[in-house]
Amino acid sequence: MENKVLHKEQFIKRLRGLKSQTGRLQMKNSKSRRTIIKLSTYALLATVVGIPNFAFADGKTLKIGQLGVMSGAEASWGLVNKYAAEATAAMWNEKGGIDIGGEKYKIEIVSVDDRNDPKLTVSGSERLMGQEGIRYVIGPNTDVTATSVRPIAEKYNAIYFPYASSRSLFTQPAENAVMGMVASYQVAPAILELLQKERGVKKVAFVARNDSDGLSNRDDGVAAATKLGLDVVVADATYEPNVTDFFPIMSNVVDKAPDLIFLPASAPSNTPLLMRAARELGYTGLFASDSGQDIKVIKEMAGEYGDGLISIGGASTPEIRSQYMDAFIENYTKVAGEWNDEAGTKVYALEVILAALQAAGPAAIDDASLFKKQIADFSMRNPFLKADSTLSFTGEADYGQKRQIGVPLVLTETKGGEFVTISIGAVK
Secondary structure (H helix, E strand, C coil): CCCCCCCHHHHHHHHHHHHHHHHCCCCCCHHHHHHHHHHHHHHHHHHHHCCCCCCCCCCEEEEEEEEECCCCCCHHHHHHHHHHHHHHHHHHHHCCCEEECCEEEEEEEEEEECCCCHHHHHHHHHHHHHHCCCCEEECCCCHHHHHHHHHHHHHHCCEEECCCCCHHHCCCCCCCECECCCCHHHHHHHHHHHHHHHHCCCEEEEEEECCHHHHHHHHHHHHHHHHCCCEEEEEEEEECCCCCCCHHHHHHHHCCCCCEEEECCCCCCCHHHHHHHHHHCCCCCEEEECCCCCHHHHHHHHHHHCCCEEEEECCCCCCCECHHHHHHHHHHHHHHCCCCCCHHHHCHHHHHHHHHHHHHCHHHHCCHHHHHHHHCCCEEECCCECCCCEEEEECHHHHCCCCEECCCEEEEEEECCEEEEEEEECCC
């Protein structure tokens, strides 16, 4: 159907004409009176504040799903995905929507909280991909929940962008998942090598959450440390996901005198408590995590003990971000109520989805096989960094196929209550 757009002057003229006609009608019932009042009000608003050219177009809607953990200790991971997608959508919608094949689409984000429960992930996937007919879903956030999506995505030929690192999700015969982040086994070697070369780290202790993600990331980190020749003084220290007293576990770790305490897959709510416990026990070395963190939570919960954490970052630090990233931060803050630095790692998924859909054409909105054909050669300018760089799909080195968004491998350090960028690399 052809888009019929009423410009401001045309809109006001037509409303005035309608108002004139309604004035000649006899007000036989309350419905007629309400209609006339509404028309008069709209005409007045159009005259006073103006009407955007696109506001009354016969628009199309592009639905994007967002599925993840938005309650519990890991809630920040899914909520940041949700707010990042909503902020990006708002930025596009303010410009009239996304142009795909010559037609403008309003972007709508449909979110489901899976509470980090695979059963809820399955039902959420069925709702988004089956009932809603959505073919592109951002999330979920852990290996277990991401694995549970695979059969549903294959059934509906949908593509999902999990923040999980299980290699089986992205390796043939699997082809419907695209990793939205840098994997833990890509982050850990980069952190460990940098700290070995530049900070003289020799001894490392691993303290992992006792679940599949924490233990898997721990094993990857231990393997990377061993390969680099580091002395792994603690490899079996674990804690339960809901624990809040970390003094018993950290007491044993600090006694081993490591130079670095590595916290695999640590949730933003746990990291500062782990750091505080170690510092109060006399630890003076560095910390590291292969997952995104929240500087506000670190400041509030770790206080003076919050410095010295090396972790994966994004495009949010002032020294590297572009004006477009500044605009995203402003919109994210409007949506979420406050800024979260982890959004710097979650900002990429929707922008890449939209750009790839533009390249693939409108038929790809309902047919993800057309999107898949774009993956091999797709590239776009990275709009979030000051430096001239490109975004593409990567992952061939780890998965034998391109099933990962080429998010820059940014490492940050907490200093004086802020994240400071210390390294920017890339995943092949």
